[in-house]
Amino acid sequence: MTIDPLAEIVTLLQPSASYSKLIEYAGRWRLHRKVEGQPVFFAVLEGECRIVSPARPPIIVRKGDFVLSPSTNDHVVESIDAPPHGVTTMPTEIGEGRFRVGQADEPVTLRMQVGLCSFASPDAALLVSLLPTMIVASGEPRLALLLQLVADETRHSRPGREVVLERLLEVLLIEALRCGADTLSIPSLSRGLADDRLVSALRSMHARPAHGWTVVDLAAEAGMSRSAFFARFTRVVGHPPMDYLLAWRMALAKRLLRTRKVAMDHIAAQVGYGSASTFSTAFARHVGMSPTQYIRSVGGVQ
Numbered sequence: 040m041t042i043d044p045l046a047e048i049v050t051l052l053q054p055s056a057s058y059s060k061l062i063e064y065a066g067r068w069r070l071h072r073k074v075e076g077q078p079v080f081f082a083v084l085e086g087e088c089r090i091v092s093p094a095r096p097p098i099i100v101r102k103g104d105f106v107l108s109p110s111t112n113d114h115v116v117e118s119i120d121a122p123p124h125g126v127t128t129m130p131t132e133i134g135e136g137r138f139r140v141g142q143a144d145e146p147v148t149l150r151m152q153v154g155l156c157s158f159a160s161p162d163a164a165l166l167v168s169l170l171p172t173m174i175v176a177s178g179e180p181r182l183a184l185l186l187q188l189v190a191d192e193t194r195h196s197r198p199g200r201e202v203v204l205e206r207l208l209e210v211l212l213i214e215a216l217r218c219g220a221d222t223l224s225i226p227s228l229s230r231g232l233a234d235d236r237l238v239s240a241l242r243s244m245h246a247r248p249a250h251g252w253t254v255v256d257l258a259a260e261a262g263m264s265r266s267a268f269f270a271r272f273t274r275v276v277g278h279p280p281m282d283y284l285l286a287w288r289m290a291l292a293k294r295l296l297r298t299r300k301v302a303m304d305h306i307a308a309q310v311g312y313g314s315a316s317t318f319s320t321a322f323a324r325h326v327g328m329s330p331t332q333y334i335r336s337v338g339g340v341q
Contacts, residue, residue, distance in 0.1 A: 044245040045216060045232060046209075048170070051290060053159035054078070054208040055201065059186075059193040064088065064149035065141035068128040069117040078156050078167075080215075081106040081116075082186045086149030091115040095173060105182045107174045107215040109167050118149070136194055152186055154193075156208055171227040174215050185211045226277030234275050236261045240268070241276075244284050248291055249311050254280055289325050292318070296334050303330060 064086070072079065081090075087101040092114035099119070100106055108114070118141075122128075130138040139147075158167070176182060189207050192200060216229045231237045240260040244252060257280050258268035272280045288310040295306045307318030323329045328336065 044228060044241050046213060047245055048228065049209050049212045049216075051160055051294065052163055052167070052212075053205065054156050054212060055159060055205055059152060059154035059190045060136045060138055061190075062130060062138045062140060062151050062153050063133075063147045064118065064151070065139065065143075065147050066145035067118050067120055067122045068141045069115060069121050069126060070130070070140060071115050071127045072113075078107065078109045078158065078212075080108070080154045080156075080186075080211075082152040082183065084150040084152060086147075087119060088149050088151075089117050089119060089121070091117065092173065098175060100175065101177075103178050103183075105176045105179060105186070105215060107176075107212070108172065109170045109174075109212070136190075152190055154186075154189065170216065171229055174229075176215055179214070181214055182211070185214060226275060228276060231272070231276040234271075236263055236268075237272055237275060240272070240280070244287060248284075248288050249309050251311060252281075252284055285321075285325060289322065292322060292330075293326075293333065296330055297337055299334060306330075 061084075081100065081104075083100050083102050083104045083106075085102055087099055089097050089099050090106060091097045092108070098106075128140050130140045133139045185207060189204065189211065192204050192207065197203075228241070231241050239262075240257040243250075243257070243260045250256075254269055255265050257272075258265045261268050261272075263271070269280060272278075272283075276283060278286070292306055292310045295301050295309065301309075303315040303318070307313070307315045310318065312318035312321060319330055322333070326333060
């Protein structure tokens, strides 16, 4: 069976929806959003606006565009004809799941479905670091359909709501990551998977994390020399190959430790270490605590 690294990481993140709401915008306005470590998405239903974030040049999004930021901490959304710097606007609730930004007597020029979600995984920061900081997709009907389903599910308390939302968001994230234009320009796992030479090495690491991989072995998987592979992997994925492998092994180890159903030596073997002691040393160096301390810190739950 072919291993899909992107699906593995998104599933391990355990996404869930905090809210999804329809926002109408009128006149000149600016919203300053500070959502520490929480993923946010925008679907532009009508009109256009500008998104400004510290990590990249400002972008203008228009009807049919979808924006996803897996790790947004601080960004500004503003009208094209924005008010002076320092002037911000607060949204006003006008109905269930509906908000308005701007003056009540101004015509609506922009409508967006805005959602905030969260990642339940204790390893979210590590896993998110493997994804692009922002993804922009245009004219993708599948994304529009998924957003409709997410919005509908968040507004109702049906049986199985949380499970349905988690699965919908997993699909939404994967769909955005594989069709977003920015995935081809920002160093990330998505960009690595789109690289004909690197994809084989990435799939091999995910398929066999217990294997004693070296840079030479991975370069052979990619059909490249060691030096060329190392430079290309680091540039395209954003992490040196062995750092990426270590991050992935530790994410898997944490998941196994949280279950408390697998002996330490078996966990060590599954993530590429010859003994429990060498695994414990590597884990403590990477995580900052021993495997036993980690189990206590998370309560030993899945």
